[in-house]
Amino acid sequence: GWLWYAGELPFLDGPGGKKAAATSAGAQKRDMIVVHLRNTKRGGSSTALLVDNVTARQGATVLLPNTLAVAKEDGTGTTLGKSVEDGSIGTREALDTVLGTRIGGTWRLDTPFLERLVDLVGGIEADTDTAVPADDRARTPAVGQGPRQSLTGAMAVAYATYRAPGEPEARQLERTGRVLYAVLRKIPSDPKAAATTVESMGQILDPGLDAQNLGGLLARIGAHAKTAAYRTEVLSVKPDGGLTDEASKKTVKELLGGTVTAAQPGAAPRVGLKDATGDEKAQIAAKAALLNGGYAFVDGGKADRPAPTTQITYQDEGQRARAVEVAKTLGLPETAVKKAESTVNADVVVTLGKDWKPS
Missing domain, CATH: 3.30.70.2390 (Alpha-Beta Plaits)
Structure with missing residues (x-):
């Protein structure tokens, strides 16, 4: 179900509520990017879509399981996790095909850069669902359990990537979502200041998503997070990697606006x-x-x-x-x-x- 990270339901009476209700989910204007959080110490990755619903004035994080079935450029099947691991340049296009979205850019966020980003914004505060033990070999700190935990960059990485033995991937993805939400709440609302923060990370970005564009989008989405106009959802996937019926109806169509009309003009049916x-x-x-x-x-x-x-x-x-x-x-x-x-x-x-x- 929905993870509501604030104590109120967004936009029941707030600005833009009537406008959002009057506009169908598919017809709303959305800007979105895909984020690949790559664990450089232990391997593996977590993928999320960051969405700015311009029409409804709401933000969203949609977390995508690594088992999601996507197609390679030659049409053969693979999983999202394998596609990211292989460094496939076609991952974004493959997601657009599966979800019917128009993802505007790719942000490869290796864990050292997430750590640096959290420290640049002065640390974050997150409600943690579990304690994370320290790992001396990996040099990761312990994280406490409970509401409003103050996390440094290293602690945020440890929590965002933590998956206990036997836990489903969705639990770890929810933790990634909590950290991303907390970071967005600390991103400057001024696009220029947000771009400066991105530049200060010292990261080489995707050519199609420079610091100004990324900073501007994070500032807009962060503004939604600050006012609780925000949703976080883990995309529901069947054991064979296909979308569940609920995921297709709720998350893809309502939250991402991934209807058939969202296909790229001139793209193959x-x-x-x-x-x-x-x-x-x-x-x-x-x-x-x-x-x-x-x-x-x-x-x-x-x-x-x-x-x-x-x-x-x-x-x-x-x-x-x-x-x-x-x-x-x-x-x-x-x-x-x-x-x-x-x-x-x-x-x-x-x-x-x-x-x-x-x-």
């Missing part, structure tokens, strides 16, 4: 494939046919139960002709196409049934 055959060979063959047809592939995972017949669905009337083309690509008649709600975040969704055979 996004086609989701949900396997209801139970036959891995059929699923692989259908995926290959879609990729060869020039479509951007979105992995919809496995259906809850097998389906006897294949269905191709679209939600927006403007996508019907595209859905018919997808049917032809898979050798299916136009009767397989129908308008329906879908839990897969794509322009057109193929639910592959037992009747489908590779041509």
Whole structure:
């Protein structure tokens, strides 16, 4: 569920509340970047989207599990964690394909730079859900448990990256989210001052996201955090790496605005494939046919139960002709196409049934 890091629900009566209610989630203007927090001592990474909802005047952190299924540039499947670990330059584009978003830049935040950032803003205050023991070998300090803990840079890194044995990844991601929220609350609200803070980190940034742009975005999102107009959510992912139905409906569509209309102009149509055959060979063959047809592939995972017949669905009337083309690509008649709600975040969704055979 939602993690509300403040003692009040944002914008029930606040400025912009009526405006936000009057504008559909998908139509709202959002600026967002992806942050990869990379642990240089122990390895591994945590990924988050920082979102400035300009229309609703709200900010958000959406934390993305490393098990999230994404596509490599050649169309083959991988996980978000592996993509980040491999240093893939296509990670941002792969996330845009899965989520239907328009991520404006990538911020690779290695843990020494997070430590420096926290110290630059004078330390942070966070509600910690667990105590973190000191690690003399890794030279990491202990962190106490409880509300309003004062954390230095080193303590913030220790807490943000801590995952106890046997804990699910979501718990560690929530800790990363708490630290990011606390940092944003301390970022100067003046864009120039925020840019100076970013520059003082001494970090080499992504060419498309310089200190001025990053500082400006952090200042705007930080302003939302300071007034409690902020939400933090861990994206819910199924065991096979696909988005859960709840994640598609709530987080992706409402918080990220990742509807089919968010696809890049001129980009390849996004086609989701949900396997209801139970036959891995059929699923692989259908995926290959879609990729060869020039479509951007979105992995919809496995259906809850097998389906006897294949269905191709679209939600927006403007996508019907595209859905018919997808049917032809898979050798299916136009009767397989129908308008329906879908839990897969794509322009057109193929639910592959037992009747489908590779041509």
